[in-house]
Amino acid sequence: MGILAVIGSFETVSLPTNRRRVRYVIGVDGGGTGTRARLTRLDGEALGYAQAGPSALGQGVEQAWRNVSQAIEHSFRDATVDDWDPGECAIGLGLAGAIVASHSRDFLHAASRYAHVALASDGFTTLLGAHKGKPGAIVIAGTGSIGEALLPNGTxxxxxxxxxxxxxxxxxxxxGMYAMxxxxxxxDGRVSAGALVRAVQSVAGNTRDELLAWCERAGQHAYATLAPLVFDVETADTYAAELLxxxxxxxxxxxxxxxxxxxxPLVVSGSIGQRLEPRLTPRVRARLVEPAGDAIDGALRLIRERLRGDGIVS
Amino acid sequence: MGILAVIGSFETVSLPTNRRRVRYVIGVDGGGTGTRARLTRLDGEALGYAQAGPSALGQGVEQAWRNVSQAIEHSFRDATVDDWDPGECAIGLGLAGAIVASHSRDFLHAASRYAHVALASDGFTTLLGAHKGKPGAIVIAGTGSIGEALLPNGTxxxxxxxxxxxxxxxxxxxxGMYAMxxxxxxxDGRVSAGALVRAVQSVAGNTRDELLAWCERAGQHAYATLAPLVFDVETADTYAAELLxxxxxxxxxxxxxxxxxxxxPLVVSGSIGQRLEPRLTPRVRARLVEPAGDAIDGALRLIRERLRGDGIVS
Structure with missing residues (x-):
């Protein structure tokens, strides 16, 4: 059993590898809303695909592991392969929250029944997928935002x-936080109410008490649900346009x-990032390219590079 | 037993009052770090004073009630009055979090052994204390911030x-949030590090992992602990000065x-508000006055006004 980990998408840890024959390579993309797995053969041919519940490590490593396992199992079912064994599988994972080293360690411990495991943050696998593992940059803006780059020197x-x-x-x-x-x-009368304020109130409440109650319950995801409202009113509301x-x-x-x-080359992705593209400066827009692949492609690339390093694939 | 409540410092609820003789009037000021109580006679003479732990209602109504009770009991001990009964006491309270109606209701339920209770937010009692219950305005900026005013028409x-x-x-x-x-x-290299950044790092850590761990644990109070650093470096760091x-x-x-x-007339209070006074606009500074009294004075004023309304004091 060999665990190959990119902890926090910074460090690479290679543990002793068994010599058992790897037959399957699986790419996994996991975040706060769901998990997607693609099953491939050692030669790269895709065999199956499946989805499961969330696997962001910050929501709990056990839940993440359960949903990753389910997505993998269902990808075999999708491929109508019944006779398989974790010891024949190498999995590459890009999971939200893998940036936190303690989460990564706990997850890798749970994943140890697989032959080979490479774990990175979903941002890093998105980067690898977007530029086919070559030097490039990506800014992802969805519920959260992050920028990642692989420099020509490998940094x-x-x-x-x-x-x-x-x-x-x-x-x-x-x-969403600024809209609120x-x-x-x-x-309370410090600024005048426009279309954005009315849109937020239609969701979160009109009175002080209603808004306070909404904010008391709200976290990152609740605020992100307000973001589409800012785009909805951008032509009608100067403040919304300024905010964008x-x-x-x-x-x-x-x-x-x-x-x-x-x-x-630069890829801007994520639901918010894509909608903001027209507002970026010409200097940044000049660098934009279409992504070559997605985070699952990146996760497969991550694990295949490790297998290549061990001489398991060429 | 009569409960007189200013719920959320908006509404006044008067419940049937018993005719038992009130002998003591107690003013209480409670927040996230402590509770202070002053015991007075019906004619207003101060008899005793005591402090206890926090009584912000947002931290739990039971804890608040325990600490308020302790502060009251100890104020009697301070006055060397052994022979007293809650049924002889009228208490006025300004408590952080009383702005939330459900908290106020729960607290008042617990307080029902007292003869009379008037509850408002600590902001409202600070306002009443600062301007002797007359029309005036106050901005309080400490861990949080709020502005309150009593208009000439009573609003x-x-x-x-x-x-x-x-x-x-x-x-x-x-x-503190902006400093972080x-x-x-x-x-991560988006802006240059100055004296403020170095000061924050000396408290919260130098590396990405240390800072992430600090932020994961931090809430309102932790961020407020960074605020004095902004003042410390205001002459050495342009960004800190801009932030102030x-x-x-x-x-x-x-x-x-x-x-x-x-x-x-305007009072600016709270540890941050007082330090920001020199930076306010001339228009606002022209309205500044010294506070006539503190939040305990305001809490006593609150309950005495209710007692006056019931003809218990003149």
Whole structure:
């Protein structure tokens, strides 16, 4: 049994590898809402695909492990392969929260029945997928935001991704927090209420008590649910348009910090990032490319590189 | 037994009052760090004073009630009065969190052994104390921030006070959150590190992992502990000075929204508010007065007004 881990997408740990024959390579992409697994043969041919519940490590390593296992098992069922054994499987995983070293260690411990395991953050596998493992940069802005780059010298850089409530500038939660702050200020008369405030109130409540109760229950995900409202009213509400410009500037800042020379191809992804693309500066837009693949492609690339390093695939 | 409540410092509820003779009037000021009680006679003479643990209702109504009871009991001990009975006591309380109606109801239920109880938020009792119950305005900026005013027509207005992490602009937690955001951005190279970033790192850690771990544990109070660092480096760090100016503008905005005509006397209080006073606009500074009394004075005023309404004091 060999565990090959990219802990926190920074360090690579290689443990002794058994020589048992690997027959299957599986790529897994896991986050706060779901897990997707693609089953492939050693030669790369895709055999099956399945989805399961969330596997963000911050929501609990046991839940993550349960849903990852289920996605893998169901990918075999999808491929109508009944006779398989974890000892024949090498899995590459990009999981939200793998950036926290203690989460990664706990997860790898649970995963030890597989022949080979390589774990990285979902941001890193998205980066690997987007640029086929070659040097490149990516800014992902969904519920949270982070920028990652693989430099020509092999260095892995990342910018942002500090999480709710302080970091993740330009993300959905960040937009939602400012939309709520604006609403609070309008309700008590510090600013005038426009279309954005009315939209937030239609979701979170009109009165001070209703809004306070909503905020008391709300976390990162609840604030991110307000972000689409900002886009909905951007033509009708000056403040909403300014807020989207500020979010785009945050994405710009992350992209520039990832690659000050502006030589790397750049992918902007995530539901918020994609909608902010038209607002990015020409300098950053000039670097934009379409992603070559997704986070599952990246996870497969991650594990195949490790298998190649061990001479298991060529 | 009569409970007289100012729930959420908005509503006044008067329940049937018994005619038993009230001998003692007690003022209580309670927040997230401690509770202070002053025992007075019906004619207003002070007899005793005591302190106890926190009684912010958001930290749990049972804890609040235990500490309020202890502060009251110890104020009798301080006055060397052994022979007393809750049925002879009227208490006025200004407690953090009383703005939430469900908290107030639960607290009042626990307090029902006292003859008379009047409950308001600590902000409202601070306002009553600062201006002797007359029309006036106050902005309090400590861990959180809120502005309250009593208008000449008797209306009670409040602005801000929406709490962590969205509201409470210009407060200690707000300053600390921006100081941490600046530190995150400096650590990953989006901005240059100055004296403020170094000061935050000396408290919260130098590396990405240390800072992430600090932020994962941190809440409103932890962020507020960073605020004094911003003042410490204000002459050495341009960003820190800008941040303090932004905090002062937030206080200005609250003060103006409380009283657009600028006719009411204004008190700025709280550890952060007092330090921001020199940065307020001339327009707002022109309205500043010294507070006539503190939140205990306000709590005593609150309960005495109710007792006067019932003809128990004149």
């Amino acid at each position: 892995h850089v990342f910018i942002g991704g500090w999480g709710y409530p302080i970091g993740d500038e330009g993300s959905g939660a960040w937009l 702050r604006r609403t609070q200020q309008a309700v 410009n500020a979010a785009a500037r945050s994405i710009d800042d992350i992209a520039v910090a990832l690659d000050a020379d502006g030589t790397l | 009670h207005v409040f602005i801000g006070g929406w709490g962590y992490p969205i509201g409470d602009e210009g407060s200690g937690a707000w300053l 955001r600046r530190t995150q951005q400096a650590v 100016n932004a905090a002062a503008r937030s206080i200005d905005d609250i003060a103006v929204a409380l009283d657009a005509d600028g006719t009411l």
